[in-house]
Amino acid sequence: MTEKEITEEVVEEGVHNYSAADAYVWPADPKVRQKLEWFQDQKLALMMHWGPYSQLGIVESWALSDADAEWSRKGIDWEASGKEFKEQYFGLNRTFNPIRFDPERWADLAEEAGIRYLLFTTKHHDGFCMWDSRYSDYKITAEDCPFHTHKYADICGHLFEAFRKRGIGIGAYFSKADWHVDSYWKKGCARGDYMWRGPSYDPAARPEEWECFVTFTQNQIKELAARYGKLDIMWFDAGWVCPQSGQDIRLGEVIDEIRSWQPGMLCADRTVGGPYENYITPEQCVPDQPLGVPWESCITLGTSFSFAYEDTYKKPREVILLLIDIVAKGGNLAINVGPQPDGRLPAGAVESLKGMGRWLKLYGDAIYGTRVCAPYKKGNIAFTQKDGKVYALELFPEEGSPVPEEVFLPWEGEVKKVSLLDCGKEVPFTAGEGGILVKMPSFEEETAPIARVYVLHR
Template identity: 65%
Template sequence: MLEEVNLEQNEDEKEIVSQGVHNYSQEEDYVWPTDDRVLKKLEWFKDQKLALMMHWGAYSQLGIVESWALSDADAEWSRNCIDWDVSAEEFKNQYFNLNKSFNPVRFQPYKWAEMAKDAGFKYLIFTTKHHDGFCMWDTKYTDYKTTGKDCPFRTHKYADICAHLFEAFRRQGLGIAAYFSKADWHIDSYWSEKYARGKYQWRGPSYDPLEEPEEWERFVQFTQNQIKEIGTNYGQIDIMWFDAGWVTKEISQDIRLGEVIDEIRKYQKGMLCADRTIGGPYENYVTPEQCVPDKPLNVPWESCITMGTSFSFKYEDEYKSPREIICLLVDIVAKGGNLALNIGPQPDGRLPQGAIKTMEGMGQWLNKFGECIYETRVCAPYKKDGVAFTQKEKEGKVYAIHTYTDESILSKEEIFIPYIEEFKNIVCLNTQTEVEYTKNEKGIIVKLPKEEQGISTIAHVFCLNR
């Protein structure tokens, strides 16, 4: 009976996540909040546009995909960079002991926050714990944490990583989103060898919660206690961001998330909850992963995409250029979404130099052109003929953003903007000058002003004043 249930759960769960990448909820599954404070917070969320996402934990020491290699059901794709002469059980034992060597003595939370602000980020999404269960805060419910007796980092002044990182980002005026995995592969009330499966583990619990309700309730209480700990002991939390979409009532893994979120909201007024892939009243925005929807969504959303090739730190990783990131951001914002751009910190506590270089380039561009990104909303025709549109309706401003994937801008003399609504004049933000144009039934032909080469060659940005 247990084996049959687990096989059925695996089939259901495959639709949620494939090779560590989650699917995302559809618009028809979205439930608009009824709490006015949550609705107000959603407007704040839609203003922000750009988040710094960080996957950081003991796994960064290995330079492999975070957590997933622990799951025997995910071995085929997640252990491809691990010595296959090492048995699965030996590897899992070595992985779980990484807390004993995690010692990021070069961690500088206030420096991270300064760099994030300068790069144009508006809020932080930080992994308080991933599926492996290693906690980046001083939780009292497990010793598997940065402040635990076996972790050498416990004596460092920044040992409670979440506490210091959240405070550092708040001081820069940036929002805080706490990533939390609903699955925990370290705690024995979720994964345990005493049940029928033995040592073989998949992403879900090692038992059927319907057949072992007391064991499941033990896990529920542990999980709820940790969520409340973050939500009440770590200052203002703007968003709680929940991963592990297979932990859901529909496949008998009900952690009763709603009741704990309702309790936290007594203190964190209007706090958003992103219960990924679940739909319903506690998925306040949807989260495409490593992809961008083809068209605008009519609900709040945020794409989480890596700056490099991996969410966790990867040795000698290659990072997207400022041009690639800005083009990606423009595409997302024109469709009404936010970009959560992920960087995996190094095991020593520093950010990779390749990531820092891209952040600096992003900041230069957004410092000059940020008005067409931040606090904007969608504007038809959204994106057409290589031009993306955003608007600030109350200010009577429409922005037309023509991005360039290379330096082809240098040979252009004019640009076509497929916009047919009325407006008074057009200002090119590259030069802060009014430009000449002609109109026809399909749109506007703008004569490009001369400008110096530099960061503005990533895009031409025009403000159409209505």
């Protein structure tokens, strides 16, 4: 398979495919295996794509790639070559000044929403660093970025610490591609000004140039792991940067080194597979069936990973039903919110996150720390299990969905009693063929609940 074919197989219109579960490699390191158990307990992450591109309200990075112009530059007045636009995009650092950024408020909201770990874009493909990198001048703390004088200028440092104080895990998203650094998108090559997702030259033909990029990339990865406290996860994007494509940054050797001082740290090297893709990352989708390996769906709360003006956001009901579907199949949900260019979180996103938190305070026991439980999901009934208990979640997709007084739960195991999770009240049931029939009081509310959760005591 050629480099171009690998690139196109990995990503289509900015959305990654995900690795096949049957090719998953279980890690040999017992501390990584232990950390995977922690990961599978967490269930809910807050993912955040944020950078200077938020000022334009466009998709992050992708409009820089001429090969991706057709889908990524919609709504942008760009000339035929895109050269002027790329210069304007790379100059957004000079106007990025999110003076209303408050990491403590973000962390408070995440805690209220029931978030268990953070996935934050330290650097996307455009190469802009949201931390004080010693290896790049294209960063939030550089003198040509007006935010560099702010007390929270080193955004990653302050954000990670605020979330850690609340017991929320830390994941550092990092793009293996860098479209700003000259050792990747080098000028004066045969490609000219026309750029694509990969380097502007053939790494095999210019090994010294490629080694320069490898050193730069490894230094930045180690810098994040050495200077910014405990990292639970390093989440690597740009799956086309991989040995199979001839773009080998020798990620394994740098992760092994980091684990000597950050033991057990997980590595999500998405779409590459092998021992350094410790969990699989479906994007904007949910697998039809349990995968049997650790996985996490990254799905936007709005319509875009990056901030979009006048965006619309999923309601709490939609997100909770999505979370239940994912958890019943053994996965985690990374719900993505793109912060505004001024540093605040969009009001619609805040409202949804708070609504999620209200539901999880009542029913979180059926979500956090659970594992898959056959038959997983049948119709509008989903199952999870933990500590010898089975949780049956009856789902109501609409506010006006009928709420029956008799509910058939397709659970064929032994059941000694059934209680309601929110109040602990025991409810009567009768065993029948293929499951149990639960008798509920008449529902008097005008709006259907998001879900009713039954605890099946065995």
